[in-house]
Amino acid sequence: MILVTGGAGYVGSHTVMALLECGKEVIVFDSLELGHMEIIDALKKLGNLKFVKGNLKTLDDIRGVFLSNKNIEAVIHFAAYSRVEESVKNPQKYYYNNVYGTLNLLNAMLEFGVNKIVFSSTAATYGEPVYTPIDEKHPQQPINPYGMSKLMVEKIMDDYDKAYGLKSVRLRYFNVAGADSSARIGEWHDEETHLIPNILKATSDKTFKMFGTDYNTVDGTCVRDYINVEDLANAHIKALDYLNKGGETNYFNLGTKSGNSVKEVFAACEKVKGAHIPLDVCARRAGDPAILVADNSRAKEVLNWNPKNDLNYSINTAYEWEKVLETMV
Ligand code: UFG
Numbered sequence: 001m002i003l004v005t006g007g008a009g010y011v012g013s014h015t016v017m018a019l020l021e022c023g024k025e026v027i028v029f030d031s032l033e034l035g036h037m038e039i040i041d042a043l044k045k046l047g048n049l050k051f052v053k054g055n056l057k058t059l060d061d062i063r064g065v066f067l068s069n070k071n072i073e074a075v076i077h078f079a080a081y082s083r084v085e086e087s088v089k090n091p092q093k094y095y096y097n098n099v100y101g102t103l104n105l106l107n108a109m110l111e112f113g114v115n116k117i118v119f120s121s122t123a124a125t126y127g128e129p130v131y132t133p134i135d136e137k138h139p140q141q142p143i144n145p146y147g148m149s150k151l152m153v154e155k156i157m158d159d160y161d162k163a164y165g166l167k168s169v170r171l172r173y174f175n176v177a178g179a180d181s182s183a184r185i186g187e188w189h190d191e192e193t194h195l196i197p198n199i200l201k202a203t204s205d206k207t208f209k210m211f212g213t214d215y216n217t218v219d220g221t222c223v224r225d226y227i228n229v230e231d232l233a234n235a236h237i238k239a240l241d242y243l244n245k246g247g248e249t250n251y252f253n254l255g256t257k258s259g260n261s262v263k264e265v266f267a268a269c270e271k272v273k274g275a276h277i278p279l280d281v282c283a284r285r286a287g288d289p290a291i292l293v294a295d296n297s298r299a300k301e302v303l304n305w306n307p308k309n310d311l312n313y314s315i316n317t318a319y320e321w322e323k324v325l326e327t328m329v
Helices: 010-021 037-044 059-068 084-089 091-111 145-164 195-201 229-244 262-273 297-303 311-328
Strands: 002-005 026-030 049-053 074-077 116-122 167-173 175-177 208-211 226-228 250-254 279-282
Touching (some): 010 037, 010 074, 026 037, 026 059, 049 059, 059 091, 074 091, 084 145, 091 116, 116 229, 167 229, 175 311, 195 208, 195 262, 195 311, 208 262, 226 229, 229 250, 229 297, 250 297, 262 311
Parallel strands (some): 002 026, 002 074, 026 049, 074 116, 116 167
16 A cells, blocks of 8 residues: 555646556645645545545644555555745745645654655755756755755655665656546646746636746747656656665656747637736746756656656647636635
8 A cells, every 4th residue: 555645736636547557556745734635536436545534744644644554555645735935935934834744744654664655755955056057966955835844854764764764756846747548637726836837727817928038049038847747647657666676775856858938828828728828927036947857867767757758748638627626626
C-alpha cells in the first residue's frame, strides 16, 4: 500500500490516479483545506483507495494512519502550501506547515519502519536562474519562503538518509499544466493564480491579466517550462520503482527542456477555445524570473522518464476540465 499525502490536490490526485491504474492500493491523507472531496470521490471509482482526513501538523493524525495500516510500503508526499506570494507575506504558515508537517511525517515513518519517500519539490528551490536550462547542479538559493521551505525539507531528507537510512527521491517540478485526459479530475484551486487556468477562466468581467511585457525574452513576456500533469504523475511511479529497486537518495528536475512565453501560451489558449480572450496587459508581478526551463536529462537517464504530452495537449485537457469544473462550483 502506498500512502499519498495531499492526494486530494492537483498533482497529488493525478498521481493517485496513475497509481490506481497500475493496480496499486492507495491511502490518501489530506486535510481538505485546499484539496476537494469531489476529487477523492472520482478517484474512488478507479480502484482500491482509502481516504483519511487529517493534518500533518498533528503528529497523532499521521501516526494513526501508520498504526491502522501496517502494510504501507512507501510514501509520496504532496501535502504543502505552494503560493509564492503568500509565503512572502506569511512565512510562519509555510515553515510550520511545509517543514514541521513534513518532520512529523518523516518521524512517523521512522517509528513505523517505512523508509522510502517520493517528495514533491520545486524549481523554486533554485531561485533566480544563474544559467538556463537549469540542471540539478544549479545552485539552490531560493528567493522566497515557499522555495526555502522545500529546500529545508530536501536537506532534512539528506540527513535522515545518512543517519537512519531513509531513502528519498525529490522531484523538482517546473510549471505543471493540464488535466486528466477524460476530465475526471483536474486543477482546482479556490483562488487560482496559475497562468493556464487563469487564461481559460477569463471573461469580459474578469479579464486575463498578463504580468509584464518588458522582460528580456523572445517577446517580452516570461518563459516557463510547462510539464503535463499526466507525464508528471508518471514520473512519481518511476521514482517509486527506482526506490523499490534499491535506488539511492536522488533528485530530479521535471520539465520538458523547452520553454513557452506567456504570449505564446495565451495564443495557444485562444486557439483551443476558438475565441478571443479578454486581456489586460499589467505591470510585472513581483518575484517572477524571466526564464525558467529545466534540463531534464537526469530524469530521462536514471528514471527512464520521457514526457510525451505537449503544451497544446495540456491546454486542451485543461479546457475540457474547466468546463466540468464550471458545473461543480
Ligand atoms: N501569469 C500571468 N497572469 C496570471 C498568472 C500568471 O501573466 O494570471 C504569468 C506569471 O507572471 C509568470 C507565468 O505566467 O510569468 C507563469 O506563472 P504561474 O503563476 O502559472 O507559475 P510560476 O512560474 O509563477 O510558478 C510555478 C509554480 C510555483 C513554483 C514556481 C517555481 O506554480 O509553485 O513555478 O518558480 F514555485
